[in-house]
Amino acid sequence: MKLLLRTIVLGSILSSSSAVAGEKVIPVLDGVTENNMQEFIVEEGLRQLGYEIAKPVQLQIELAYVAIAKGDATFYAAFAEPIHDQWIKDNGGKANITTLGTLVADNVQGYLIDKKTADATGIKYLEDLKDPEKAKLFDIDGDGKADIYGCDPGWGCERVIEHHLDAYDLRGTVDEKQGGHFAIIPDAIQRIKDGKPTIFYTWTPFWLTSLLKPGKDVVWLNVKKTDLPDGQTASTEVKGLGNLGFPMIQQRIAVSTKFANENPSARKFFELFTIPLDDLNEEDLRIYKGEKSDEQVRLRAMEWISNNKAKWDEWIAQAKAAN
Secondary structure, three states: OHHHHHHHHHHHHHHOOOOOOOOEEOEEEOOOHHHHHHHHHHHHHHHHOOOEEOOOEEOOHHHHHHHHHHOOOOEEEEEEEOOOHHHHHHOOHHHOEEEEEEEEEEEOEEEEEEHHHHHHHOOOEHHHHHOHHHHHHHOOOOOOOEEEEOOOOOOOHHHHHHHHHHHOOOOOOEEEEOOOHHHHHHHHHHHHHOOOOOEEEEEOOOOHHHHOOEOOOEEEOEOOOOOOHHHOOOOOEEOOOEEOOOOOEEEEEEEEHHHHHHOHHHHHHHHHOOOOHHHHHHHHHHHHOOOOOHHHHHHHHHHHHHHOHHHHHHHHHHHHHOO
């Protein structure tokens, strides 16, 4: 594997375009290891186009957009449309930040409950938790209210969850259990293994749905009507799953508009690059099993490029031709 890495890196140096030689690109990492492989692959694409890649800056997701808008960073390869849309609006809109390509299309997100409880109670809709008797089945802290394992403040999904608690009149019976998602979700997994009623938010790609399989271990909750924050009107219907209450996520690359306008080869690469959902699910599972160091993830990024060489070479060729 290390030989493969050296070979690819050497090849990128030898084949770099001189059109942008020396221009420095500053990536943003968000501290979510599961997002790193796609980030490292994008870095390598830019490197092969002749850019100098600075050490990535690590920021909370919301602050990534502030940095790009201010010119303190160049791109972030985990923009989630539409739950991150508001942060682009808050930072000057498209004049400052452009989103390009589709890294991964139609990522599903929503609420899941353990199948045992769903089958026993007939709970199908989030609104069913307005019933205090059903809600208290999911009580963790002893206050008689259901506790939803939610997501980190600043991720975007927490804003939808909090909006739902108001929109569906659930404040009296449901709380969102917030905190570091990766710190609290093991507790949800253990509860389900112990046969205890559990409800949590999740998304794809993510290793959790490989451990707790929808339809077997857990089931997706529906909502009776779509109600989203910020006046969003996106569809929340997912074929085969119903109305999950959340729009599907389109992952794109958020980039400085100035950089995108001045660098047609980089822009073209951003527009072309995509990665199959199954590949990211496999990557996420390996991270869950402990293969999560930056070196391990970077090696797998290089392996992905090698395994998709024909497509990769075509992307690089088209990007260079756009310069």
